[in-house]
Amino acid sequence: MASQTGATLFSRQQIALLFLLALAIRLSYIAAVVLFDGLINNGSDSGKYLLRASNLLEHGSLVYLHYGELIPDTGRMPVYSYFVAGVMKVFGQDSLWPISVAQAFIDASTVFVIGLMTGAMRPGWAVPAAAITCVWASLVVYTSFVLADTLFIALFCWGLCACIWSVRSRHRVLMLLAAGLFLSLAMLTRPTLMFFPYLLWPALAYLLWSGGRVKGLRAISLAAIPAVMIILSVVPRIAENHANYGAPILTSQSGNHALDVVDQFMRVCPQCILEGREDLMHADVRTRLAQLDPDERRNPISVDDVRREIALEYLKDLPLSALVRGTTLAAIRSVVQTALYETGHQFQLNPKFLSAVSGDSLGAKLSALARNIASDGFLLTWAVAQTFALIAVILQITGAIAGLSRRDLRPYTVFLLTVGAYFLAINGPFGNPRYAMPLTPVMIVLTTLGLMVVLEGLANLRRGRERRHGEAAQ
Secondary structure, eight states, X not given: OBOTTSOBSOOHHHHHHHHHHHHHXXXXXXXXXXXXXXXXXXXXXXXXXXXXXXXXHXXXXXXXXXXXXXXXXXXXXXXXXXXXXXXXXXXXXXXXXXXXXXXXXXXXXXXXXXXXXXXXXXXXXXXXXXXXXXXXXXXXXXXXXXXXXXXXXXXXXXXXXXXXXXXXXXXXXXXXXXXXXXXXXXXXXOGGGTTHHHHHHHHHHHHHHHHSOOOXXXXXXXXXXXXXXXXXXXXXXXXXXXXXXXXXXXXXXXXXXXHHHHHHHHTTOHHHHHHTHHHHHHHHHHHHHHHSOHHHHTOHHHHHHHHHHXXXXXXXXXXXXXXXHHHHHHHHHHHHOOTHXXXXXXXXXXXXXXXXXXXXXHHHHHHHHHHHHHHOHHHHHHHHHHHHHHHHHHHHHHHHHHHHHXXXXXXXXXXXXXXXHXXXXXXXXXXXXXXXXXXXXXXXXXXXXXXXXXXXXXXXXXXXXXXXXXXXXX
């Protein structure tokens, strides 16, 4: 595989080796989950997807039970449910591991997409980026769950890759059409991209203008292609919801999500905890839902509207400090936390992380955590993984600084940082490895960039030292 400049990004041997390595790591993790009775169904979102997939196989359409009636689905985007139903159709519904295995093959292909994205910046960086992707913990761990994240990330990365390579491609319009197709499929997998087109348009226009030397108006016009395609991809779903329920909405998931957002903010607000605002909010939800007439109660959009309206009412009353604190802490957790945090719960080990140990001060809690790590094999493994995660953060910061300071890398770096900022903003107070999944391509590219900059600096130091020794010898 070669870049436009003729530099080889991957040899055939590298493609085979990296794919097999990525697949072996993922399949080994899945095998461990199955053998040690770990969880493939996470008990929340997994069940919702499995139910919809079963309904699809039984009824021939995506429906779900709402107040005792089967109605057309509005709560989840359709692509992942179709994927799960397809695997179930072939392998049956008794075991979930075939879904994880299918996802392992999908995720192994993501290794090359992130390598291609990085190779657009420097051809020699493609292989290191792919190698890092092979062992990236969040990709490995979440491949094993029946969750939309693996499929979403694969589609999203292909879309980003096409955007980035449109800068260098001779077939720019075709690349942007491909970007629009993949990003549209990603949108139909998870609604987290619902506001993304409005940020993608200016970010991509800048990338084309600054990196591809495309003139201003043409860059703006070309950048509109994937953004418009994403918006158009959801029009049929919005029209269907309008026809069925009388409102042009994308999903009825937003009300529950809004309540969850406010819950998280309240939990970092001492005043809210003291006043029991979280319980009051959910009591208000129950009261107002009970006041709906039977027709409104059977309408999932009317129910969603009630939940969203109450969430907004309580959100407006939150102090600004709670919003800033919740968003900041979540962003930090999203960036620094290793996905092995999830592994302990997946294998039902009940690990005692820092939040679960007792102590009168931070020092006492850290001391208790250190004792737990010394006596617990899983916590020791987690601590090693967490150390690597922190090293990766340092490399990401180094990579971002280097990328912004180097003229040829700046357009790509700005584009990727903009994508990362979008997800940190839209995640709000949710900070954990799963919510950080859409950040994965950005984090891996910046980690690779930082690593290459550090290695380049060390090589320059070594050459300088050798040159000085040579001059001294003369």
